[in-house]
Amino acid sequence: MYRYDEFDAAFVAERNRQFRAQVERRIDGSLTEEEFRPLRLMNGLYLQLHAYMLRVAIPYGTLDSAKMRQLAYLAERWDKGYGHFTTRQNIQYNWPELRDVPDMLDALAEVGMHAIQTSGNTIRNVTADHFAGAAADEIADPRPVAELIRQWSTDHPEFQFLPRKFKIAVTGAPNDRAVTAAHDIGLRIVRNDAGEIGYAVLVGGGLGRTPMIGKVINGFVSQADLLPYLEAIVSVWNLLGRRDNKYKARIKITVHEHGIDAIREMVEARFAEVRPQFSGVDLELLRGIEAQFAAPAFRNAPTDAYDAARDADPVFRAWADTNLSAHRAPGYAIVEISLKAHGATPGDATAEQMRVMADLAERFGHDELRISHEQNVVLPHVHKSDLPELHAILRAHGLATANIGLVSDIxxxxxxxxxxxxxARSIPIAQEIATRFDELKIEHEIGALKIKISGCINACGHHHVGHIGILGLDRAGVENYQITLGGDHTQDAALGERTGPGFSAEEIVPAIETIVTTYLSEREGPGETFLETYRRVGMGPFKAALYPAKGTSKDEARADAA
Known part of the structure; x- marks a missing residue:
């Protein structure tokens, strides 16, 4: 794990000192809210519906026990006893008092954390595969390069006032768990024919009101060329990007308007200009960073206790079947801790739960945790012999829900x-869906199914790439929920297709149940997933079940009834 050096510590301390003075000026009235706004956004502070919200960066989703315990302390000391983990692998505190925020930032700095560039029109927190450094299918750990990008982009003098926010994701495996195709820049670690490590670079992805899948601008960029190539992309967009309309300011619109070939030509020209400035420096820095991400000392021990628990305890077996993934080291497993207990708020964790997870990481997990973009917590390195005891502790604290990847893991x-x-509301709808399918007791029969919910067109819930996506909108003062089917966030990324007219808050849960029931009747055996069935049969059966009058639309059905 990367540890702050003297420069990092001094940089964050100075930023916090500056922001403390700015907060004092806001409180005494020297700054208006409008004047304060760009200053607070540079430090991760939003003004939300009811209160300020502080978004804390968790770069590439990596924590240790000290950091997790400090997040618990912030939740207990300055919030309402919980935090909310987000789809950018960050944590949000929804109820801080403005006067307390500088103290919160200083407390974060004590453990090497900050809230810099978690908001504003700049390069945001760099995200990565939440199985980084542990996955059996990994080509290389993506976190060192994510840290390199974080250092390059933090307070970059040219990129602090971009046309809009800018997001970068990195994956180190062919199975993309970082949603790279839905980012402004997506990086996929690959090897060339000579076996050298490099990056396939995608640009122009993004969700929101105009969802687009990223396009490959370069199939292989070497490690030495990566930073200047990223600099070339962002600087080209910084000049071309629209500032007259914030809804058309993202790089996806720029790529769409100019075409990927024209953008590639401009980027290559800019790259030729900036490349000499980076000669040798980034690789030397990268090697130093890589040394801080060395794998822990894995132990060689029998797994008899794990095997016995699987045979004897059906509750443990169900949890192991859903919440464990293959590890690169023999005898180990990757553990996903669900923050989606049925009826709970997706992504929320209490201070007590954070401390429990910190203790488990320290005791069983080589002191490492990850936050996933799916709003769960990962213990990446756990020996299988420790899993029965770990599971028992999770159960005692409401953290052993066996639903990773299932319908309630929303x-x-x-x-x-x-x-x-x-x-529109998102949390209550997610809670109602999870509760309903828990009542039906068919989650495990359904199998892998990703439901994603957004409460507006900004798509923070990634609904466009959900197997079932739900978008909440306002229709003449009434909540209305549109449904999309067939989205995919993986290496085979695809945008979902809208089923038809939306549903009211009272109708949306029965509509989701109808979709799932249709899937179960259409699939070719329990081995065929929802997404596979949808790709085989298409929208037709689902649309017919949702809008039963001639399988068309609600409006047509109403017209027929009239």
């Missing part, structure tokens, strides 16, 4: 419960 944005931009 991504949900805060929606109208917190967000000033939201047009």
């Amino acid at each position: 991504i949900a944005c805060p929606g109208m419960d917190y967000c000033a931009l939201a047009t």
Whole structure:
């Protein structure tokens, strides 16, 4: 794990000192809210529906026990006893008092954390595969290069006032768990014919009101060329990007308007100009960073206790089947801790739960944790012999829900419960769906199914790439929920297709149940996933079940009835 050096510590301390003075000026009235706004956004502070919200960066989703315990302390000392983990692998505190925020930032700095560039029109927190450094299918750990990008982009003098926010994701495996195709820049670690490590670079991905899948601008960029190539992309967009209309300011619109070939030509020209400035420096820095991400000392021990628990305890076996993934080291497993207990708020964790997870990481997990973009927590390195005891502790603290990847493992944005931009509720709908399928007791029969919910067109819940996506909108003062089917966030990324007219808050849960029931009747055996069935049969059967009058639309059905 990367540890702050003297420069990092001094940089963050100075930023915090500056922001403390700015907060004091806001409180005494020297700064208006409008004047304060760009200053607070540079430090991760939003003004939400009911209160300020502080978004803390968790670069590439990596924590240790000290950091997790400090996050618990912030939740207990300055918030309402919990935090909300987000789809950018960050954590949000929804109820801080403005006067307390500088103290919160100083407390974060004590453990090497900050809130810099978690908001504003700049390069945001760099995200990565939450199985980084542990996955059996990994080509290389993506976190060192994510840290390199973080250092390059933090306070970059040219990129602090971009046309809009800019997001970068990195994956180190062919199975993309970092949603790279839905980012402004997506990086996929690959090897060339000579076996050398490099990066396939995608640009122009993004969700929101105009969702687009990223396009490959370069199939192989070497490690030495990566930073200047990224600099070339962002600087080209910084000049071309639209500032007259914030809804058309993202790089996806720029790529769409100019075409990927024209953008590639401009980027290559800019790259030729900036490349000499980076000669040798980034690789030397990268090697130093890589040394801080060395694998822990894995132990060689029998797994008899794990095997016995699987045979004897069906509850443990169900949890192991859903919440464990293959590890690169023999005898180890990757553990996903669900923050989606049925009826709970997706992504929320109490201070007590954070401390429990910190203790488990320290005791069983080589002192490492990850936050996933799916709003769960990962212990990346756990020996199988420790899993029965770990599971028992998780159960005692409400953290052993066996639903990773299932219908109740829902991504949900805060929606109208917190967000000033939201047009509909997300959290209550997610809770109702999870509760309903828990009542039906068919989650494991359904199998892998990703539901994602957004409370407005900004798509913070990633609904466009959900197998089932739900978008909450306002229709003449009434919440209305549109449904999309067939989205995919992986290496085979695809945008979902809208089923038809939306549903009211009272109708949306029965509609989701109808979709799932249709899938179960259409699939070719339990081995065929929802996404596979949808790709085989298409929208037709689902649309017919949702809008039963001639399988068309609600409007047509109503017209027929009249």
